[in-house]
Amino acid sequence: MALEKKILALGGSGRVGQMLRAGFEIAGEHRVIWQSRTPLPGGICLDPLADDGVDALANAMKGRDVVFALAGVTPATGGSMSINSVLANKTLAAAxxxxxxxxxxxxxxxxxxxxxxxxxxxxxxxxxxDYGVSKQRMEEDILRAQSPIRSVILRIGNIVGADQLIGGATKGTTIGLDQFAGGGFPERSYMGPITLTSILTQLFDRALAGDALPQILNVSAPGTVSMDALVQAGGFSFQPRPAPEQAIPRVVLDTKRIEGLVTMPENAAHPDQMIAEWKRLQAAVEGNVT
Structure with a gap:
């Protein structure tokens, strides 16, 4: 008997969607069916922004228990940032x-x-x-909605391979890195793509079990990673450059709340582990591992 697809994931054709599809495959997570606006093997093809988008989404949601709403506009994809709120409102209406x-x-x-x-x-x-403002407005729409739906907002940190630092790098190139007056490089909250897959799978398990989850969750490995350490772990060379005045030295998410809900993979916060996850995912996408 085929495993029921209890989870509908929206946005399977974007960079993060492609990574998560491969990550779920590696993890043996087969409860998820993916939606996209372009055909995907075994997926659902529909355009949520079409005039009949709400009805099409509702039809795709029939028989599901959980929806994972990943679809949206980012600086990399282009398009009006207001679409993020439009998609959220259509998803809520359909759900x-x-x-x-x-x-x-x-x-x-x-x-x-x-x-x-x-x-x-x-x-x-x-x-x-502008992207941050659009996501804030999206969150406000979700939190303002008078609905019986249990909505959980996932504020996701940097993902190795989906970022501009590692994901945008090519073999043999030298990466330019901002260096601050004290000699340090930018530090950010990061995680590997398989760590993200693990976190999401555990959150889905909790939702399917009927657990009450916090309405807002930071999602990342604990602490920060210095960008020079991540670049070196990836085997890339880099060239320091004076950090511009507007450069932000450190962005870190407090992960206590998410750490109380899920078990982080071992060494999830170490740059070597993050790079290993990215490389394993790349191999899976290329069909070299299962």
Whole structure:
């Protein structure tokens, strides 16, 4: 008897969606069916932004228990940032139409402002980019909705391979890295793609079990990684350059809340482990491992 596809994931054709599809395959997570606007093997092809987008989404949600709403506009994809709110509202309307209990909405660490201390989920948001502002508005729409749906907002940190640092690098190139007056390089909250897959799978398990989850969660490996350490772990060379005045030295997410809900993979916060996860995923995408 085929395993039921209890989880509908929206946005399977983007960079993160492609990585997660491969990551779930590696993990043996076969409860997820993916939606995209272009055909995917075994997936659902529909355009949520079409005039019948809500009805099409509702039809795709029938028989599911959890929706993972990854679809959206990023600086890399281009398009109007207002689409992020439009997609969230259409997803909520469709989920309410068919009685979906749990929807995970993907937001971003970009909603936070500049701070030397770890960003906590309950702090006031002061985003500095248009993308961050769009995600803040999306979150506000979700939190304002009067709905029986259990919505969980996932503020996801940097993902190795989906970022501009490692994901945009090619073999043999030298990466330019901002270096601050004290000699240090930027530090960011990061995680490997398989760590993200593991976190999501555990959150889905909790939702399917009926557990009450916090409405907002930072999602990342604990602490920060210095970008020079990550570049070196990836086997790339880099060239220091004076950091511009607007460069942010450190962005760190407080991960206490998520660490209380899931078990992090061993060494998830180590740059060597993050790079190993990325390389394993690349091999899986190329069909070299299962």
């Amino acid at each position: 309410e139409q068919v009685g979906i209990r749990h929807v995970f909405f993907v937001s971003s660490a970009a909603v936070y402002g500049v701070s030397d201390v770890a960003h906590r989920e309950e702090e006031a948001l002061t985003p500095v980019s």
